[in-house]
Amino acid sequence: MRLVGYADRLSVRAGDPIAFHISCALDGYRPEIVRLRRGGSPQHDTALVEETVASGLPDRLPGRVQPTTSGSFVEAGPVGPTDAVGLALWFLPTLPGTDARPLLAVGDLVLEVSAAGIGLRRGTTTLATLDAPPTERRWAFAAATVDATGEVRLVLHRPGLDGATTTAQAPPSATAGTLRIGSDGTVTGGLGATFNGKVARPVVSATAWPATTTGALAAGADPLTLLDPATTSALDLASDPGGTRVPDRGGLTAGAVIHHLPTRGVPGPFWSGAETDFRCAPNEFDALHLHDDDLADAGWAPDLTWDVPADLPSGVYALKLSADEDVDRIPFVVTPARHEAPVLVVLPTWTYLAYANWRTYAEYEAERLVIYGEARGIDERDRWLAAHPELGRSLYDVHTDGSGVCHTSRLRPIVNLRPDYFTPTTRGFRHYAQDLQLLDWLDRRGEHYAVVTDDEVEREGADLLSRYDVVLTGSHPEYCSAGMLDAYLAYTHNGGRLMYLGGNGFYQVTARHPGHPDALEIRRGHAGVATWVSDPGEEHLAATGERGGLWRMRGRAPNVLAGVGFTAQGFDSGYGYRRTAASADPAVAWVFEGVPAGVGEVFGAEGPGLGGAAGDELDRADVTLGTPADAVVLASSVGHSEKIALVPEEVDHGYAAPPPGVHPKVRADVVLLGRPGGGAVFSVGSIAWSTAMTHNGGENAVSRITANVLDRFRDEPGPVIGEQ
Template sequence: MVGTSEQETFAYCDRLDYAPGDTVRVHASSGSERLRVSLVRPRADGDTERIRHRHEPVAAVEPQETPGSLQPTTVGSFGLVEGLDADVADGLTVVVHAWPTRFAGDGSTLLSLTGDQGTVELTVDANGILTGRVRTGDRVVEVVAEAALQLRHWVTLALSVDPAGGMLRLHVRPLDRLVPGDLPRTTEASGTLAGLGPLRRLLLAAGGTTTAPDGSPRGTGCFDGKLDSPTVLAGPRDADALADLAVDPRPHAALLAWDLGTDFATTILRGTTDGAEDGLLVNAPTRNVTGRWWDATEVDHRLAPGQYGAAHFHSDDLEDCGWTVTHELVLPDDLASGVYAVLVEGSDSVDHVPVVVRPQAPGGVLFLLPTFSYLAYANARLAEEFDYSGDVLTNRDVIPSDRDKQIYAHREFGSSLYDHHTDGSGVCYSSHLRPILNMRWDFRSAIQDAPRHFAADLVIPTWLEHLGLEHSVTTDHALHEQGLDALAGHRVLVTGSHPEYWSKRMLDAAQALLDDGGSIVYLGGNGFYWVTSADLDRPHLVEMRRGHQGIRTWQSEPGETVMSQSVEEGGLWRLRGRAPNLLVGIGMAAQGWDDATPGFERTEASRDERVAFLFEGVDRDVIGDYGLVLGGAAGDEIDRADVSLGTPRNALVVATSQPHSAYYLASNENVPAPTPLINGTNNPDVRADVTFFETPAGGAVLSTAAISWTGSLAYDGFDNDVARLTENGVRELLARSTSG
């Protein structure tokens, strides 16, 4: 239910997964006079028309009723250093290098230094005109640059405050591709500049601060662009000295200096001089980006020390909403592992936040909820990135759902890894410390007109429960944090419908499970595709770099493909030598969204006695030519076998999709040269392959090759041949692990 912005109820929790006995801390915002907060267990099954969602209360957790309250969200990244004690009574000179990427309509601040009685600041207006300004008491002296800054061009800025001479000087030195009239120059203004007092605070990429509901700082007047090496020198400089300083300020002794080129995985703004306290980087500016000194000879900061000294700040960055904890739910010590949700009900609207209770005992199937992928798509505004209009990507009517409308109405809740920042740069971080409105059981993806991601994945634990199979649930986050320990005692790992974003730690753990005789049932498509990371000290924040290959809505800037948190090359796992085929036998082939999604046709290999168990009770040669997602089992994003990419030689393709339409296009990493042979009508590689193979250690892998498989799994109350084949596979692999 969706109300007005004043009525709407939103929430998030402090974690995505918990152990029994843990306390779930809920951060809720609502204009409703009363809120009811409870723990429920959601389910998803289907009839012959659609996937149906329902939920049941967890009686062991007492609901709570409290007044509602609105909690604001302030976006924008910035740097903050407090506790300074730098005497600048005789004047100062501040130097910073800037690479602006957007000029805000109401202006923004590159740098602000606050003294006991005044402020020194550098601001830029909507037209790119830079102003240096000193405020002392009720006096304001400012100097305005003669020429506008240029977007995406490095410039060195030096502002000199000379109290004795009553002069404020601003030097602007462009560094990239000078054009006529775009020359280094110094402008001056006179006025009374005394009385600033000792410097106490630095703000980088913000002009001021407010306070979030939880007391943490938030920025105002935030800047879009890169900043590098903020430095304060004691004393003023004349025009000639400023010009020399702007060429290379590094040889000059600094009173205060900070380095943005270290501690990439942290929130630390590192001070490098005596008196320059370490500061805080708020709301996750992009780290490990090329700086003012990058010369394009290396694309890895480890090989080019000093050339990655910048951070890219964005006025719409968000790491943490900063809401207070409004409710705490204590989980029973004996609560079964599974997918739950915190249900927050206002008088006019509701929200429901998924939470997972991790397994406490080994045994049975382990379902892995793809939470890294959920964060990658968190609050995605894909209609802005893909043109859904016309007869291009689909022949279906694309109608935004209520949750889609909320996402577009509440941009303050941040973006997905598919979106662009307001300055046009790609979003490479995503956090769960905010409402994620498409990670809800009632989310319907517009282009599929069906549940996707979490709403679709709920089918799998519901189906396992329907079968009476012992199972537990864990998350990508737990697997990344704990590695193989997260899988301990579980011999069959079942994935979600779209486990696209995986870290090295996760891949290593899954491979170790297979090497130890365990098995994997991969119930999706386009899995294990993008290199992803999360620092163990900030597990709420996932990162990826798109690189320059793969299906992408943006691509990395030159020199910026190495992850800031894990310090590894980003992009596709395939380009790192770990194609999905190596783990599960198949890898990304194509994607499409039409109303004629096919099923799978059994192959000759399906008659092999090695896979006879899969087809017990399956009487038809065409499987899944029906479904609750796009009308068939072989739809959305689809995978195929390819020995050249690592599909094991003993793998059996037991079913392959029937011909796809022109709306199914080959993934671009599979099309090395321009060619008309790119769609389901003319390219035989545009297909999905249900694949099975045994491992040397005695386990096996069953891969079903399409995101829409779960939509067919749920069809007619799980009474269909897709469900039977999948059940046969899971039961056989469980039996093998038990007997082994």
């Protein structure tokens, strides 16, 4: 991709500015604002629909390449100049290699580690090396001192092994400059040359301490009881795990800044295991996990800013960049300046960010063939992404050292957040491009609606939702905060009507990073569908301290809010729903007005992509998980193959064998439930539902059911379960 960019936010209020950051390997490009009406591409067999918006942007802007360097590290200082210096820290290497990576540096004096051992260098000159290989994923302690005469002492302590020490003589030289952990200050485009692993208890002192002090530090002594606090740095890596600044308990520096969001709230070398919540034993959770592919901000300079007109209708827009055959569309949502529409669509941008730059399609293309049993193609942008690991990974990926990615940021190009992105999992539409299909459906009906994102719901809560008669979700609102759950519950318990038009929603504990509000954090824990699990002692979010994993495991299963919760997934096909006997009750039969399928008959078995309304990821009702007892199951999906698998938390336990064939829990349920004051929830139990709504130009049962519910929710103020 020779032309790519990102915005400084995913949503902007009408009347406010939005900035765009662009990298272009061509001489120049044409910028224009478009309103996105429908996603699609030739690969989807569906045309993308967009409208040009008068913007006042220049006809052409010059191109420039903007590089990105990833890699988390800590930076403080300046230190010195000092004629003598001591350096020490604990480290746990997770990807030791033949190339040395910096552990701790002051200016050009660098203590570094490789698979062969540790070394000390000044610039490019090696001062001392110690051939004592550290053990992968085991804590070790390294220390180096240089006195005023140039005598160097290098020490490595590896628990369970004999300590190793070497000495050398170097020319006397003053030490001065920035103090860094995990980096030596080298900046190049691409993956950072930073340390992969955990670091804890760094010490820097303007003195060459004796060997006895090194031994005491290795045993866990507080450096400020051994060294002069005024000339010693003891950065407190345990302090404020949700922040990006670190105080110095000593007086050598004014504190440090943490760059690119390493994993925090991490157990250090003296963790006893008695506590797994870092808030209960902060001194034991005093480590950071650094990665060379951590990225909080691509750091590109802005190329243009657009002042969004105050009267611009709320909707989904993009900055369209064009240069010959190269085109990119940088998406953003315009939220309303005034809340006048009766219908609100909430785009699940936190889920978009969870999947942002998911690399599986290109990096595991052969494995995907096995999963699908067929070649489904790939979006060529994924191949480009695989060649640019510095642009950050998704929450479904692992870092280069194999540890799970728990942060995602919007301040970078996100190539799968595009209206024409092709998703092999569903043979076309998923997430953002799919949710544009819902907006196209609303446009075709002539609905008056506004659009916001998860950010607005998280920030404004029920006060925002309460301004609308009906709130519609996107197809996959999986990632959400406690505040978002509270907002939806409060809205529906105070007369609001919610249409949950997707599957696997309200599932994963997620939080905005307080020190970097453009980023989100999760911890996978040890439950649910996951491509990685949390390391011991790392289940709590550094952002909030709360336990991560699934909301279900914290007593807030999606069923409590939506009446249904995640139960199964599979990508071989989509399936239809069979109407239940309960759906014939006059109190709810209005849902099926104009639908030819009667009780016991199947509808929604056709559609683009997977080919049916019940597909991808499925939710079902279960009163034991919080589905209200008076909720009405209107239809349940049928005909699933054995390739549709229960999610791990749904698998039966005990000695009894599971029932033969397709498990009865493998189904999607369509549910309608009433709440006090006329509030209501309608849930469809499937990600594929809104894609199926487009079948036959929107003339189908799934579309008609959705329209019936929307009309009733919007226009009838009384209880929704009852006769009109």
